[in-house]
Every structure is written in C-alpha cells, then in structure tokens.
Amino acid sequence: MTVMEQRGAYKPTPPPAWQPRTDPAPLLPDALPYRVLGTDAAAEADPGLLRRLYGELVRGRRYNAQATALTKQGRLAVYPSSTGQEACQVAAALVLEERDWLFPSYRDTLAAVARGLDPVQALTLLRGDWHTGYDPREHRIAPLCTPLATQLPHAVGLAHAAHLQGDDVVALALVGDGGTSEGDFHEALNFAAVWQAPVVFLVQNNGFAISVPLAKQTAAPSLAHKAVGYGMPGRLVDGNDAAAVHEVLSEAVAHARAGGGPTLVEAVTYRIDAHTNADDDKRYRGDSEVEAWRAHDPIGLLEHELTERGLLDEDGMRAAREKAEEMAADLRERMNRDPELDPMDLFAHVYARPTTQLLEQEAQLRAELDAEERHHESEGAAR
Amino acid sequence: MTVMEQRGAYKPTPPPAWQPRTDPAPLLPDALPYRVLGTDAAAEADPGLLRRLYGELVRGRRYNAQATALTKQGRLAVYPSSTGQEACQVAAALVLEERDWLFPSYRDTLAAVARGLDPVQALTLLRGDWHTGYDPREHRIAPLCTPLATQLPHAVGLAHAAHLQGDDVVALALVGDGGTSEGDFHEALNFAAVWQAPVVFLVQNNGFAISVPLAKQTAAPSLAHKAVGYGMPGRLVDGNDAAAVHEVLSEAVAHARAGGGPTLVEAVTYRIDAHTNADDDKRYRGDSEVEAWRAHDPIGLLEHELTERGLLDEDGMRAAREKAEEMAADLRERMNRDPELDPMDLFAHVYARPTTQLLEQEAQLRAELDAEERHHESEGAAR
Amino acid sequence: MTTVAVKPATMAQALGRALRDAMADDPTVHVMGEDVGTLGGVFRVTDGLAKEFGEDRCTDTPLAEAGILGTAVGMAMYGLRPVVEMQFDAFAYPSFEQLISHVSRMRNRTRGAMPLPLTIRVPYGGGIGGVEHHSDSSEAYYMATPGLHVVTPATVADAYGLLRAAIASDDPVVFLEPKRLYWSKDSWNPDEPPAVEPVGRAVVRRSGRSATLITYGPSLPVCLEAAEAAQAEGWDLEVVDLRSLVPFDDETVSASVRHTGRAVVVHESGSFGGPGGEIAARVTERCFHYLEAPVLRVAGFDIPYPPPMLERHHLPGVDRILDAVARLQWEAEN
C-alpha cells in the first residue's frame, strides 16, 4: 500500500494498547544482599537446620582441603576448590527434594557430595578417570559441566519436560559470575521465563572468572538485576551466609514447584583458593582482599551465631570435625587406590551400537593391547 | 586451610562492602513508550526536522511498495518489507553523522537508503546479485546482516575500535524483537557496557519473528528492561512516532558520543506486511490486529500533526509524493535491467590471493565457460 | 478388498507425515523450533502438528538455536524424544557448542547411562535461489563429530522411512533435508506409508559396470541424470545413494567400486575438507588394487556459497560429472 492509498481514511489513534508483560517492580532485587546470620532475621531460623548446615559446612571445608591435597599427591588431575563458597554449595544441595535435579558446574562437586553423592564418584572426572563417575539419573545430578553455562539450557529443558509430564520436579542449576556472560546463560533464562519452567538459577558470584574480576565481566548493578530482562524475579543474597542462601533458595524452589516459574539468585561470595591448583592467584589479586573475605567466612559466621545462641558447644564442634575427618580419611584412602579403567570402554558408549568403523578400531586397539601383553609376558618369561 | 586452622582467630564481620556497580533506577525504561506526536511534546519539535522526516517517510513507504512489487515481477529474490516501520528506519538514518556507522539487518535496506545509499545498491543482495552491493567503508554501512543478532558484536567492536583510536564515531545497530533472544544480543550488549563503547542498539519490536509473536519470545516487562542487566540505560519509544524515535535515538547517540556508553532503545512498532513476499501471514495473525496498527500509521501520524499545525499543505504533500514517485520510477527502471555478474568473481575475493586450490578450480570453471561459449558459437554458425 | 488410492506426495509432505506418525505412536516425541507451530515451519514440514498434538508437543520456541538444542538436551535427559528443527543450514551454527560438546558426547560421558535420543532436522544445500546463509552444505562439520549419526534422504520414500528411523534411534541423529528436493514428488499410498529404513545402509539406485557415482541427498537426481547421459558416451554408470554419512556403509560402496574399478564422489559441499575426501580415502584404502584410476571428486567449489545468480556455476551438474568420468583414465583399460 502506498501512502497515496492510505490518505483520506486516516485518523490518528494512539498505539494499540501497550502494557508491560510483567510488572517490573517485584522482579528487581533488593538494594543489598539478603543476610540472616548476625541480623534480626537469625532469631527466626530453625535451629535444627542451622546445626545441619553447620555440620555440612565443616565437612565441606574438609572435603575441599582433602581434594586440594590430593592434587598435590597426583591423585587428582585438577581441582577447582570451593573453599569459601561452602554455604552456596551446601544450601543448593539441601533445598532440593530427592526427585529434584541438580545441575553442577566443574566447581560444584561439593554440592553433589552434600546431596549425598559418594565423593569418589564426584571426583572421578577430576581424577582423570572416566568423564562422569555416577549415573546422573540415579542421583538426579547432571554430569559436572565444563563448558561454561551450557548446563543451564539443559536444566531448563529438563524442568520443562518434567512439568509437561505432570511431574512435580524442580531443577536447580549452578553457574559462576563469569558464566553469566555467555550466550547460553541468556538463552536459558529466556526459555525458562517464556516456558515458566520450574527451574532455579544460582549464580555463585565469587568475584572472579579465573583472573578476571567482576568489574571486567559486567557493568550491571548486580547480576541479579539481569532477571528483570527475562521477566523473572532476581534475588541477591550474601553467599557466605548459609542460612540466608538456604532461605532464598528454598523460597525460589517452592515458587517454582508451585508453578510460579524460574528465579535468578545471585549469591555474593568469594573464592578463597586459587581458580584451581594449576592457577597462580598472586598474579591477579592481593592478600588483603582475600583476608577481608576470610573474616566473613561461612563457617565462622554460622559457628558464631550458633555458639552465641547456645546451639553449639565445644562437643558439637568436635563432633562435626570428627565426622569431617572420617570422610576425609575414607576419601584419601580410596583415592589412593588406582582406578581400573578398561581401554575398550573407549568404544563402548559412543553409540548405542558401535558402527562398523568403530568395531574396526576396537579390534585394532585390542590387537595392540594383546601384542603388548604378549610382549610383557615374553619379557617376564625371559627373565 | 581446614576449619580447624581457621577457628580461634575468627571474628565475624559483615561482608566486604557491597554496592551496586551502577544505580539501577536511571537505567530502567519509563512505564509507557515515549511519544511526541499528538502529545504536548510535539510543540517543541523542530518544524524543519518534522518536514524532513515526513518527506523521508513518504519516500520510504513508496520504496517498500516498489520493492515488494519487484518481487512479484521476479526482479528481487526476496523482500522483507519495512512497511509500517518507516519511522524507525528513517530516524535511525537521520540521527547519524557522516562519520558514524550503521549496522542494518536484512530488513533495514530502507535505513540504508534513507542514509543516502543508492536503492539499487541496497537491494543487490535481495536481488540475487552479489552479497553486498556497496562498499561498507565508503558509506559506513555494514553489510546487511542475515544471521540474527550477529551484527551486534560487530557494531560494538567497531565502536570500541574507533574510541580506542580517538575517533569521535558512534555505531548504531538495528535488531528485531526475535533477535533479542539470541546469545549474540546478550554478549554484544555486555561487551558494550563493560567497554562503555559508543554504540546504540535499536530494537524494532514489530510484534513478530516471522510467525512467532512477542509473547512467545519473551516474558520481560519490555525488551528495554533488558538494559539494566547490562548496566546501560533502556529506553522505550513509540516506534511509529518518527519525532519520538528521532529524539530518543538522538539523545542516545549524543550520550554515546559524549563518552556515556551504550543505550538500548526499544521501539514498539508493527510489521504491516508479511515477513517477506514468501510468507503467508494469514496463518498466524488476524486482520483486525493489522487494522488497529494501520490506524497508528507513522506517515498518518506525522501528516496529521503537520497539517494540524499548518506546516504542511496539499502542495507539500504532493511534492513529497512526487519525489517518492521519481525515486520509485528510477528504481523500477534500473532494477529491470539485468545485472551483469562475472562468474570468475566466485574466486576473486575468497582470499587476498587465491590459493593454488582455488586457481585450479577457477581454471576449471573458465574452461567450462569457454567450452560453453564455443558450443554456442558453433551452434550459431551452424544455423 | 478395497482399492488403495496411490497419490503423489512431496518430500516435505512425507517428512511431515513421518513426524505425525512418530508423534502418534510415541507420546515422548516432541517437535520444537522456530515457527514450527502455528506457521507449520517455513517449508511447511510441520504443518498441522500443533493443531493435532497441541503446542506442548509442537512448540514455537524463542529465536535462539543454542537454546533450542540445549533445552532439547535437557528434555532428552528427562526421557523425551525431541525433534528439533533448525530453520536453515547456516542457522544451525549457533548451536554447534551444544552439538559438539553435549549432544554428541552425553552417552559416552555417562557410559551409556544418559543417552540422548534427539533428532536435529536441518534443511541443507542450495539450488533454491536463496540469498546468503540459506544454501550451505554443512555436512562436513557433522561428519567430523563422533557420536552423531548423519542421515540424508534423496527420495520421498526415504524421507519418510529414514526420518522415522532417526526419531526411533537411541542416538542423536542429524537429519539433513535437501531443500531443493522438498518439492520433489513420488506416488505413495497414504494409508500405507513406506517402510522404516534402517540407518546406515547405502543403496544402489542404478546398476552399471563402467564406474560408480557415489552420492547422496540433493545430488542423487543429478547423478542419475548424468548416468543416463553417460550411456550416449558408452559408459554404464552405477549410482550409489549413501543415505547415511555416519555410519558409513563401507560394504555397499566398496562392493560397487570393486565391481566397476572406477569411482567419482559427487556432492554440493565444498571439496576441500568436505565429505568427498573421506569417502575417496576410505574407498581407496579398501579397493586400491581394483582401482583403474584415482577416485575423483565433483563437488562445490571451495568458496562461500555464491549468490543465487551464480549458483548454477557452483553446483555440480551433469556436465561436470561427465567430465570427471572422462578423466577416469579409460585408455589404461585397453
């Protein structure tokens, strides 16, 4: 239609009714990270839960220390420690029902362990053993995900599928501050909001993506502010305050389960150790920053609260430490045994049934191994 | 460090000072799309600018009609019309200085034409002729971009490069509502904000991505709300109100030029025609919706304003139409001539210098063409 | 006995019918992608599915290919069988990280505990006058990614049979649909759709003694035409339709080449690093002493896909195939 045809009939009208698709106000995070410990809100926290969180934090810290030690002994190929982030790891595990799903990144083995996974299974990948050490469906823990943020659409799809099937299942996905810059973060959150999928996104903002500080990662007021751009609520929480993280995540999970859709939670925390054992954090940060965060330690915070309120005494602390030591000793002991891998597994699971090409390659490797063995045997016989 | 080593020294402290990296309030868009025409703000608009916009809108509408007609005559392979969106197209072109860069998508040939590009050059791609019909550097118009949102990081990089070189250049990038769902949108806006690059993003929210309505694309309050998640201002504007779009974009460009960083502008508009000539929009939308938007037509709105205020009379309208018809006649005439393409160009610009592999393939094609020609000649001679 | 109405169907219709039947047979089959619901897809392959099965089973997604494939992975993790549509070949590229890092590896990563029965439909290839990014032949990327099956039909019956098999497969299948054959027709009985074809078997479409044309998808009709034309030159060409690039049917292909002693691989995809190199290499490995000449390749040039007005120069046509056949060192025979 040309403008000529258009004229005459034309009466200007206001644009067809525009209205926001969602009210933005309730989606915006609070001005400051939500805290419980050391605030008035602490009085309302369930003592049983706090004690449980405490035990898990102590065990988690010990787990981190043990895993780090195992890298030094060559028993782990690499370990990205979550020391300092235990409150996030533990709370993420504890808010879930058995039927729910956890989507961890490479840094989140502790969350899997806190959920009940055998630490040796959790560490299989990082040990240099097979890529995944457990059956994800049995534990409802997705494989540890290395390509950043790529696990987020998986969590959305799984939650959506469960919802479509009428199952009352929530997915909780973990991602780092750096991971929020990836396109997959964006696409996942958008799909989740459009589909109103029962999924919770927990960003552990630990200040760094390897060496890159948050200021080079984003100019946003907070990462939680990204939520409004998808039409989901954003929540900001003190990530070292286990009670606060637990409360905020519990609410988000309940909201999702009730059909309210996804939530984005940013937990402000700090990575106390280097990125991994292979990293040298002296190159990009000073001790004073680390020290400032040590003084806001998740275990210390909770321990202080519990002891102040008479919910924890020396005996309780000792008991927690002992349980942690037991776990560590068992882990150490079992990680010191060499895992047994079958080279033939290289071909076993590429497809449901190997292609003829793979069968040929399998035969080749088998022949090589047989030859190697005969060689060893004959060498042995010769001696 | 285990929790054991940690205890004793520990004094709980509040978390190291947290503060928003940006104040979110000024980043949020207004509750309703900004309008000028038909509101009090119109009185302040520059009459000269309004008349110029009017002339361009009339010409733009005629251009859209002519291009659509050319598809029916087989003179264009495909045409994605911007009928109904002329206010966005024209304003985007007019707010830029000559040294600035425009990053159009496949739908934005009109913006390029309004910027001064020869329509035949703008339509080269859509005609089935070579991929880009003009020298992007000469016109500071990037090639029409088909893979959605992929032009956005280019705009950011170019603006950033100009800024680093000390050049006073702004880039304006166009994208559709559908394109905002792509990861590249997210990554581009994030880089832009972190780098404070002088770039303006204009989302033409025309209600659809082919057949998919906005409600299936996003649950956000508005697309402009996405800005806060990157730490840049988001602006919402009536995309059919040329004066309003011009004002909002001008401000954003000035802000960027002054070193204030990027802005995200959402222009609410409507695609009056089908997605392209190949699309059948009856499959996904009713006439009444289209009619409602016709009553809020960008040309009608501006014409009404101008005639009401005595800034435009029948003569002025006729003059605008005549100029538009001239352009259309010239375009029609030139598009009816067959373009001349040299098959050898297939190899000429793959690399700065063709590889030996390409030289071989070039020789092959040349031999084939020579043989074809000899064949034609001998056939001609035989007759 | 009732007489059955045998009427012509296009490849697009056969694909749509395969989706419909799969969805009817198995409630875990979900179709998703851009414009697949209300519109029925830009090629109308999914026409009617949203109406018949509801928008939850045939879903218009947001516009984000990595998101589409990534959420489909999650759905498959939960036990569904997603069938994803990528709108065009080149628009699948944003999903490559999900494809390579997850789709192809999830089963292996979990030692079989978490297979991904996913089908990714990708309209591919040129010859339809499409502007930039609408005519890519991207099969080399898929072939180089272990863990994927790569399947492509060339006939209406195979479009049905292979798509059913792909959806039924417990492994991820990249299902390449030759765009320019969407409107090709064949008669079939709509009450009795063609058989489900096993994935991984090539088929000899034309028997011959002089040389073998090895091809697939959009190039099959061109090769059959070339074989007809070759008769005039005294060549009796055999034509093998691969149908499945992964797994590769070495048996059928090698048997044919051992029989003829000469071979040309024909495809639209670029030559360098394209499928033809792999095919020529493996045929040569297996048939070296039967070969009278090196296996030749007729392929697209090693250039970005050309604009519509030049595409005829790029696409392998009958003449270029015959030229290659002529170069198969026939004099050596006598």
Add this chain to the structure above:
Amino acid sequence: MTTVAVKPATMAQALGRALRDAMADDPTVHVMGEDVGTLGGVFRVTDGLAKEFGEDRCTDTPLAEAGILGTAVGMAMYGLRPVVEMQFDAFAYPSFEQLISHVSRMRNRTRGAMPLPLTIRVPYGGGIGGVEHHSDSSEAYYMATPGLHVVTPATVADAYGLLRAAIASDDPVVFLEPKRLYWSKDSWNPDEPPAVEPVGRAVVRRSGRSATLITYGPSLPVCLEAAEAAQAEGWDLEVVDLRSLVPFDDETVSASVRHTGRAVVVHESGSFGGPGGEIAARVTERCFHYLEAPVLRVAGFDIPYPPPMLERHHLPGVDRILDAVARLQWEAEN
C-alpha cells in the same frame, strides 16, 4: 662484534615473543581474550603484554567466545588487527557462527572491500592430561570452512615465524597451537628471532626414500621418532611437516610421495571426516600411478576425546605409525 647469547626458548615463549614483536611493529595489533591480560593467559603466552602495551592493546574480555570473536570482527572492520585467544580448543565452539558466517566470508561478501585481518589463536590437541573439553583436535571444522587460513607450528622457530606471518596476513588465520608442545624447547637468539615464515609452505623435516609420513603440529615429534625407529626395520622414512592445512602445499607433499611411492598421514584428530581423508584423497588424485599402496591414515579414534587415564591408547604413537608403515604392501615391490 658482540657475541650473541643463544639460549633455549619454549614454544610458548616464542609465541609470546611473536605477539610482542607484532604489537611493537604495528600499533593496530590488539590482543584479546579470556585471562590474556593480567594473568598472561592460562598458558602464559601473553605474559607481559598488558604491562608493556596497556590493557587497551591486550584486553581481558568478558567470558563469551562469540562475543570475543564478534567484537574482533568489528574491530577489524575499523582497521585494527585483532589477535584473539580462545582458551582451549573446545571453548572455541561457541564462536563458530561468527567464524563461519562472518570471519570466513566478510572479504568475499564485500568483494574485497572489507577484509578481516584477524588471527584466532587456538591451543589444541591432547597429551597434557586435561579433563574433558581440554584436548580436542578441531582442525577438521576449520579446514571445511572456505575463507580461513589454517596454520599450525610444530617447532619453536615456526611458532614465532608462522605467528608473525599470520598476524601480518590480510586474511583471517586460525592459528592452532599444539598444547603439548608449548613446553618444547629449542635454542634461539633472542636478539634475532627466527624468520617470518610464509603461510602455505610445507617443509620436509627428514628426508627418506621408503615412504612419506605426512603430519603437522603435535604429531611431528612422534613421526620423527617413528622415522628413527623405522630405520631398525629397514625403512627410511621421509617426514613432511605441513605447517599450513589451508592453503595446502600440494607441491611439496606430492613431490615427496612421488619420490617415495608410499605415504601415511598422521594426526591426532579423529580419522573419519578428519584432515587425513582430504590429504589422502588429494595425494592419491595427484600421485595415483606412483603409489605402491593406498595412502594410509594413523589418527585418533573416532570417539570423543578420552579421559586422561586412557589418552595414551588414543593418541597416535610410534608403534601405531610403524604398524601402518608395515601395511604399505612392501611385498608388492619385489
């Protein structure tokens, strides 16, 4: 005359030096990527550049590979010469849409008006005990994308010379850095870095008469070792280091194979659809009548890259190369 200190440098250091010298020579050269600034890169290749040239010339970007490559495209459009680092092979996949749809096509799209002088550095390959996604050999994807150059050094000197050439090139270059050779050493004179090598020339690293090993990057040292070991078996192997996969140096490779009459292609990348197929096919096309046996391939298996504890079974080693050489139908010779 002063005596020059010749001291050993690692490949990582040579690469760093190449970046430094390029930045010093040309102010339009910009280095960007994840952790390339303050940290100096996870392999320390960019160590010191941010300090010497400022963060605007050596920039820690946000964590988004498509964004990194996409903004680099824009920077190149404005006349800069970005050198992008992808942290690991598998983490380049998110950038593939930008790579395929723009980086490789911009010059062609604009008929040469807008070339993209971009270098993309990609650490690749295995053998370093890396967990999943840290050991991919992704060269097949790059080779199948016309418009890209694909270059990979195997020696310390080439690391310098080829990277300088890549940065100086007016075309986009994917520069593949063999991770497990980062710490390989060679002596050089830091005051007089090695020559800038032209992109596109293969080089014979070892002369021999019996058969040619065609290889590149991480497999070169393995091939040289195999060639030494082969002597004991009476085979005198020639070893060709391709250095550039695109453009491919047919001349050097064919000359060698015509001379020896036998060839094995060796690479870490998977065999099916990998570089070896292309190489074997083109060598066979060019040298058919000189070949005593089909060109064989020794490559990684067609599987996702294995966990560290199994990678030694996957990587082509000396024995596997010698086995292939043994299968080159030596009996046919007599």
